[in-house]
Amino acid sequence: MPCETNEELVDLLESVRGTTKLGKVADYIPALGKAEAKDLSVAIYHVENSCMSAGDVEKLFTLQSISKVLALAFVLMDHGEADVFELIGMEPTGDPFNSMIKLETHNPSKPLNPMINAGALAVTSMIKGSSKDEKFDRLLQFIKLLSNNDKISYCKEVASSEFDTAHLNRAICYFMKQHGIIKDNVEDLMEIYTKQCAIQMHSMDLAKIGAVFALDGIHPETGERLIRDDIARICKTFMVTCGMYNASGEFAIKIGIPAKSGVSGGIMGIVPYQFGIGIFGPSLDEKGNSIAGIKLLERLSKKYKLSIF
Numbered sequence: 239m240p241c242e243t244n245e246e247l248v249d250l251l252e253s254v255r256g257t258t259k260l261g262k263v264a265d266y267i268p269a270l271g272k273a274e275a276k277d278l279s280v281a282i283y284h285v286e287n288s289c290m291s292a293g294d295v296e297k298l299f300t301l302q303s304i305s306k307v308l309a310l311a312f313v314l315m316d317h318g319e320a321d322v323f324e325l326i327g328m329e330p331t332g333d334p335f336n337s338m339i340k341l342e343t344h345n346p347s348k349p350l351n352p353m354i355n356a357g358a359l360a361v362t363s364m365i366k367g368s369s370k371d372e373k374f375d376r377l378l379q380f381i382k383l384l385s386n387n388d389k390i391s392y393c394k395e396v397a398s399s400e401f402d403t404a405h406l407n408r409a410i411c412y413f414m415k416q417h418g419i420i421k422d423n424v425e426d427l428m429e430i431y432t433k434q435c436a437i438q439m440h441s442m443d444l445a446k447i448g449a450v451f452a453l454d455g456i457h458p459e460t461g462e463r464l465i466r467d468d469i470a471r472i473c474k475t476f477m478v479t480c481g482m483y484n485a486s487g488e489f490a491i492k493i494g495i496p497a498k499s500g501v502s503g504g505i506m507g508i509v510p511y512q513f514g515i516g517i518f519g520p521s522l523d524e525k526g527n528s529i530a531g532i533k534l535l536e537r538l539s540k541k542y543k544l545s546i547f
């Protein structure tokens with residue numbers, strides 16, 4: 239859909255672009271280190287199917303941790319709440335996304351929530367399918383439906399770069415396997431998870447997915463229900479309590495909308511019954527959130543009184 243460039247949005251974006259200099263792009267996944275720190279884009283997709291965008295909207299980026307909330311919705315539909323939350327908790331950790339410390343201190347061992355790596359890996363291990371390819375293809379198909387874009391695919395370079403270097407995630411998997419949280423072959427699970435994190439799109443695709451959540455699971459363009467409303471509500475609640483890693487509390491106070499970020503610099507935001515927001519700004523703050531993206535959302539939220547609280 240052609241999108242209007244809205245002058246107010248362009249001004250807002252340019253007013254925060256300078257903050258990209260204060261952060262740094264993630265490079266623990268080597269291929270992500272190639273991103274350009276100054277890039278910044280924002281797209282807004284209204285539930286009545288109008289949209290606007292500003293900045294470097296032609297840039298593709300990988301979902302990384304944003305995929306965690308989409309995989310959660312998918313797996314909750316496949317298995318139901320009881321089975322998923324028997325293995326994965328509902329509480330924020332206050333720790334970085336890749337921390338495994340609470341896996342050991344919690345008895346019986348259980349990832350505290352599905353937005354940290356441990357919980358997300360356990361969620362991905364629950365995707366149904368007879369092979370690793372079928373499992374990934376089913377998730378990808380769901381994400382194509384959410385974005386209403388059949389061209390969505392994953393970035394092979396980013397996936398294999400993470401696969402080759404994901405030693406900590408492998409350690410988390412082996413720990414969970416020892417404790418019976420996952421049963422999979424760890425290499426197969428890592429392949430699915432790294433491909434899932436490497437699914438790439440434009441900020442407008444992400445804004446559109448946000449709009450599906452804004453409508454409690456109905457796609458604004460097709461009118462199709464893609465996520466059950468009770469599951470969309472669970473996902474939005476996790477986004478509020480743990481969507482922005484261990485900065486979720488401050489984000490809730492300053493911005494106050496359900497949101498999920500990823501280390502590629504993506505942020506999906508949801509303004510219930512109004513619009514979805516897709517942001518890409520690879521320069522990150524020390525917690526791993528897009529530094530200019532957060533500033534942009536803060537200004538947007540203050541200006542238009544978007545906080546849900």
Ligand SMILES: NC(=O)CC[C@H](N)C(=O)O
Pocket residue numbers: 301302303304335336355400407435499500501502526
């Ligand atoms: N915070 C993130 O975006 C983390 C996702 C990344 N693929 C990882 O597991 O490390």
